[in-house]
Amino acid sequence: MIQQYVxxxxxxxxxTALLALAAHKLQSARLIARLRAEAQASADTLKAEQSDxxxxxxxxxxxxxHLEALAAQLRDELAQQSASADELRAALKAxxxxxxQWAGQAxxxxxxxxxxxxxxxxxxxxxxxMISLMTQNHDMHAKNQELSSIVxxxxxxxxxxxxxxxxxxxxxxxxxxxxxxxxxxxxxxxELSKSYRDSLHRNDLTITSTFQDIQAxxxxxxxxxxxxxxxxxxxxxxxx
Amino acid sequence: xxxxxxxxSFERIFRKAAQARLPIEPGDTCExxxxxAGDATRTDAMKGAQVVVLTISSIVFRLLLILHFDExxxxxxxxxxxxxxxxxxxxxxxxxxxxCGAMNQELLRYFPDLGMSTPYVLxxxxxxxxxxxxxxxxxxxxxxxxxxxxxxxxxCVCADAPVDFVADTSAMEETSGELELF
Numbered sequence: 001m002i003q004q005y006v007x008x009x010x011x012x013x014x015x016t017a018l019l020a021l022a023a024h025k026l027q028s029a030r031l032i033a034r035l036r037a038e039a040q041a042s043a044d045t046l047k048a049e050q051s052d053x054x055x056x057x058x059x060x061x062x063x064x065x066h067l068e069a070l071a072a073q074l075r076d077e078l079a080q081q082s083a084s085a086d087e088l089r090a091a092l093k094a095x096x097x098x099x100x101q102w103a104g105q106a107x108x109x110x111x112x113x114x115x116x117x118x119x120x121x122x123x124x125x126x127x128x129x130m131i132s133l134m135t136q137n138h139d140m141h142a143k144n145q146e147l148s149s150i151v152x153x154x155x156x157x158x159x160x161x162x163x164x165x166x167x168x169x170x171x172x173x174x175x176x177x178x179x180x181x182x183x184x185x186x187x188x189x190x191e192l193s194k195s196y197r198d199s200l201h202r203n204d205l206t207i208t209s210t211f212q213d214i215q216a217x218x219x220x221x222x223x224x225x226x227x228x229x230x231x232x233x234x235x236x237x238x239x240x
Numbered sequence: 241x242x243x244x245x246x247x248x249s250f251e252r253i254f255r256k257a258a259q260a261r262l263p264i265e266p267g268d269t270c271e272x273x274x275x276x277a278g279d280a281t282r283t284d285a286m287k288g289a290q291v292v293v294l295t296i297s298s299i300v301f302r303l304l305l306i307l308h309f310d311e312x313x314x315x316x317x318x319x320x321x322x323x324x325x326x327x328x329x330x331x332x333x334x335x336x337x338x339x340c341g342a343m344n345q346e347l348l349r350y351f352p353d354l355g356m357s358t359p360y361v362l363x364x365x366x367x368x369x370x371x372x373x374x375x376x377x378x379x380x381x382x383x384x385x386x387x388x389x390x391x392x393x394x395x396c397v398c399a400d401a402p403v404d405f406v407a408d409t410s411a412m413e414e415t416s417g418e419l420e421l422f
Contacts, residue, residue: 216297220355
């Protein structure tokens with residue numbers, strides 16, 4: 001009986017132990033499953049984190065690459081800008097040189113115009129020659145008047161000679177011919193003297209009008225040169 | 241070569257200048273009457289034994305302003321008044337210079353390049369030879385100052401190229417006596 005009881009106890013214990021073992025195994029399996037699930041979750045999280053980290057690492061790399069590309073582009077642009085700035089600087093320098101050259105040329109033109117204005121003195125010198133020529137003409141007028149007065153006197157003398165020859169009768173016939181010839185010569189001289197006077201008047205007008213034209217033309221040229229000088233000076237001061 | 245309107249303009253410019261400059265006092269009258277074109281170079285048709293000649297030159301033409309005068313008591317009395325210091329011709333040449341200067345000033349509005357000569361006195365017997373200059377336009381006028389003082393004037397224009405312009409002489413003449421710029 002006792003053995004039965006012992007056996008029953010042992011069997012009960014064994015069953016209990018088996019149940020406990022089964023319960024323990026179940027519990028362990030659950031724990032393992034939970035731990036595995038947690039481990040899996042942790043692994044997933046880690047994988048996700050790793051993936052995120054990798055992503056996070058890739059982003060700065062991409063940004064760095066983008067920045068490098070941008071920097072390269074900027075470098076190119078800078079190089080281009082600096083080249084065009086050099087070109088502009090060169091063009092500006094050329095323009096400044098041209099401007100200086102033009103200003104210099106404008107000043108030279110103004111100087112030349114100012115110098116040429118003194119041409120007026122040349123025209124005035126020519127005009128003075130007119131006074132000299134006209135003085136000579138006046139002198140010739142006076143001489144011609146004297147000649148005309150002599151010729152008139154000769155006409156009177158020849159007339160008197162004719163009268164005296166007529167008084168002398170036949171003896172004065174030859175003298176009358178001479179007196180008549182002298183009168184004819186005096187009349188021709190008078191004609192010549194008148195013609196000479198007319199020529200002198202024509203000369204007076206031609207000389208005066210020609211030399212006045214020269215004098216006035218000289219002043220016209222001087223005035224035009226003064227205008228050129230003023231324009232060149234204005235141009236030069238605009239450039240400076 | 242000189243158009244009708246240019247001839248008319250030269251005439252109006254002369255009239256304006258003569259009326260402004262030939263009278264010695266601003267209130268004096270100045271009557272200008274044209275003398276027949278054929279008489280322009282006839283000395284017997286024109287008053288005055290002597291003439292004052294002045295030239296205005298441009299690139300395309302030259303204009304001779306010829307003022308006829310007699311140096312008699314009436315002319316001397318009018319221009320000299322009581323001034324016994326200055327010779328008559330000096331005073332009269334200055335008047336002629338002012339008259340021609342006024343024409344020059346007016347012409348400058350239409351011809352930018354002009355120059356004017358100094359005056360010179362010639363015998364009126366020289367005038368028939370104006371035709372030797374081959375003028376394109378000659379016009380003569382008798383000028384009466386204060387109803388009694390007689391002068392005369394001849395304008396002679398010789399052109400090298402066609403001349404055409406219309407002068408506007410309607411502007412009122414400024415007071416006389418100021419310095420001429422020519």
